[in-house]
Amino acid sequence: MILSPDTRVAVVTGASSGIGEATARTLAKQGFHVVLGARRIDRLETTAAEIGGTALELDVTDEDSVDAFCTVLPRVDVLVNNAGGAMGLAPVSEADLDDWRWMWETNVLGTLRMTKALLPRLIESGDGLIVTVTSLAAFSVYDNGAGYTSAKHAEGLLHRTLRGELLGKPVRLTEIAPGAVETEFSLVRFKGDEERAKRVYEGMTPLVAQDVAEIIGFVASRPSHVNLDQIIVKPRDQANSERFHRTTD
Template identity: 75%
Template sequence: MTTPDTPSSSRRVAVVTGASSGIGEATARTLAAQGYEVVVGARRLDRLQTLAQEIGGRAIALDVTDDASVTDFCAQLDRVDVLVNNAGGAQGLATVADADLEQWRWMWETNVLGTLRMTKALLPALVDSGDGLIVTITSIAAIETYDNGSGYTSAKHAQAVLHRTLRPELIGKPVRLTEILPGMVETEFSLVRFDGDAEKAAAVYDGLTPLTAGDVAEVVGFVASRPPHVNLDQIVLKPRDQASARRNVKTG
């Protein structure tokens, strides 16, 4: 079995999208520590370059909502063994009645079509690797709904269905698929959702201990270290202080 710790000429390559911060950055560090050559992609190239230097990886600008950007990114890859579809996010907390269509479009473009673009583009290389792995970071919002979250929950449900549909479609091919569904994780996620309002973002986690980006990254690392015959289909992880998308120690 090929392992990450092979000579550089056959070193396994992991691609991580949305790697300029949060779960993506932590995942890149975890996989690099396991011996992977990690290629990180995101729009904030300055952050990516700093990360790549620290982990001995490669940084390539990537906007998963842009066809040309995805094509250019993938054209620079000679080999791909692991794809971590992490790029995504949420905007707004409007009701369905007050839904902002531009926010919905952004969430669907980023979470759903972004995952589709990257997966479709890199699937041939993943198959050719002989032991490909696709990890898609969705959310408990892919299996639950909550008030004022329809834009994000619908996008995450769609992203998850895309990923889950691949599982039977790829039966017989050397590609494993794992969906990771985190609950509350303290990253820049809430800051983006609240349009940069740091006070509102911090208030989300007041009174409870959320997961960290590193917690999720450790799970990705565990998945990536399994032997080729083991497929971890779905992994749901939440902080102890959270029971569901609607219920935690603050909400009772």
């Protein structure tokens, strides 16, 4: 990857769809050269071609994949830890350990791998920014959601701990915690069950990926002395993880 010395580079994980893809497009419009990472390389290449970015295959649960991805990056100014997700919706008594492992590997250890690997270059940039997309689930619990809420709590604590550890370094850290966003999130959680996924958003107006991407773009455009520590964003129709206003026909 050959870029001019003054080109700012933004890395976005989970960039093949949803919030990640929308964020890549938003940051590209702001002048960043965006490096898109995800497993679905065909989708990445399409988006990268449209925004003038770079598509690189990335599996944040695989150490070798993370190393190969990070090795080719000439510099990093912004890291958006967006890769993550939920799998299943079962009570603790019926927990699927494979689902739990996937959620912890993706949300927690995936964020750790990427942050640890790129932190030296973020510091070297002189004005680094780490945005971690957690969830409203990082602040609350709900029945049958312990696998996801525990992973998001851990991801949030990882990010918040780093805020203190990097005090005095030229790196800002922002945690963005969305509520209900209509993306592929529920489709993944319910393992391809489209009807069940659609019911999550029935009778309400959820957020869309672009809503969150615009917030990330705003964060990235702040002066270097301004650190937006934590942003919780929910649709107007959502009060908390379990309470929604829904209309009925």
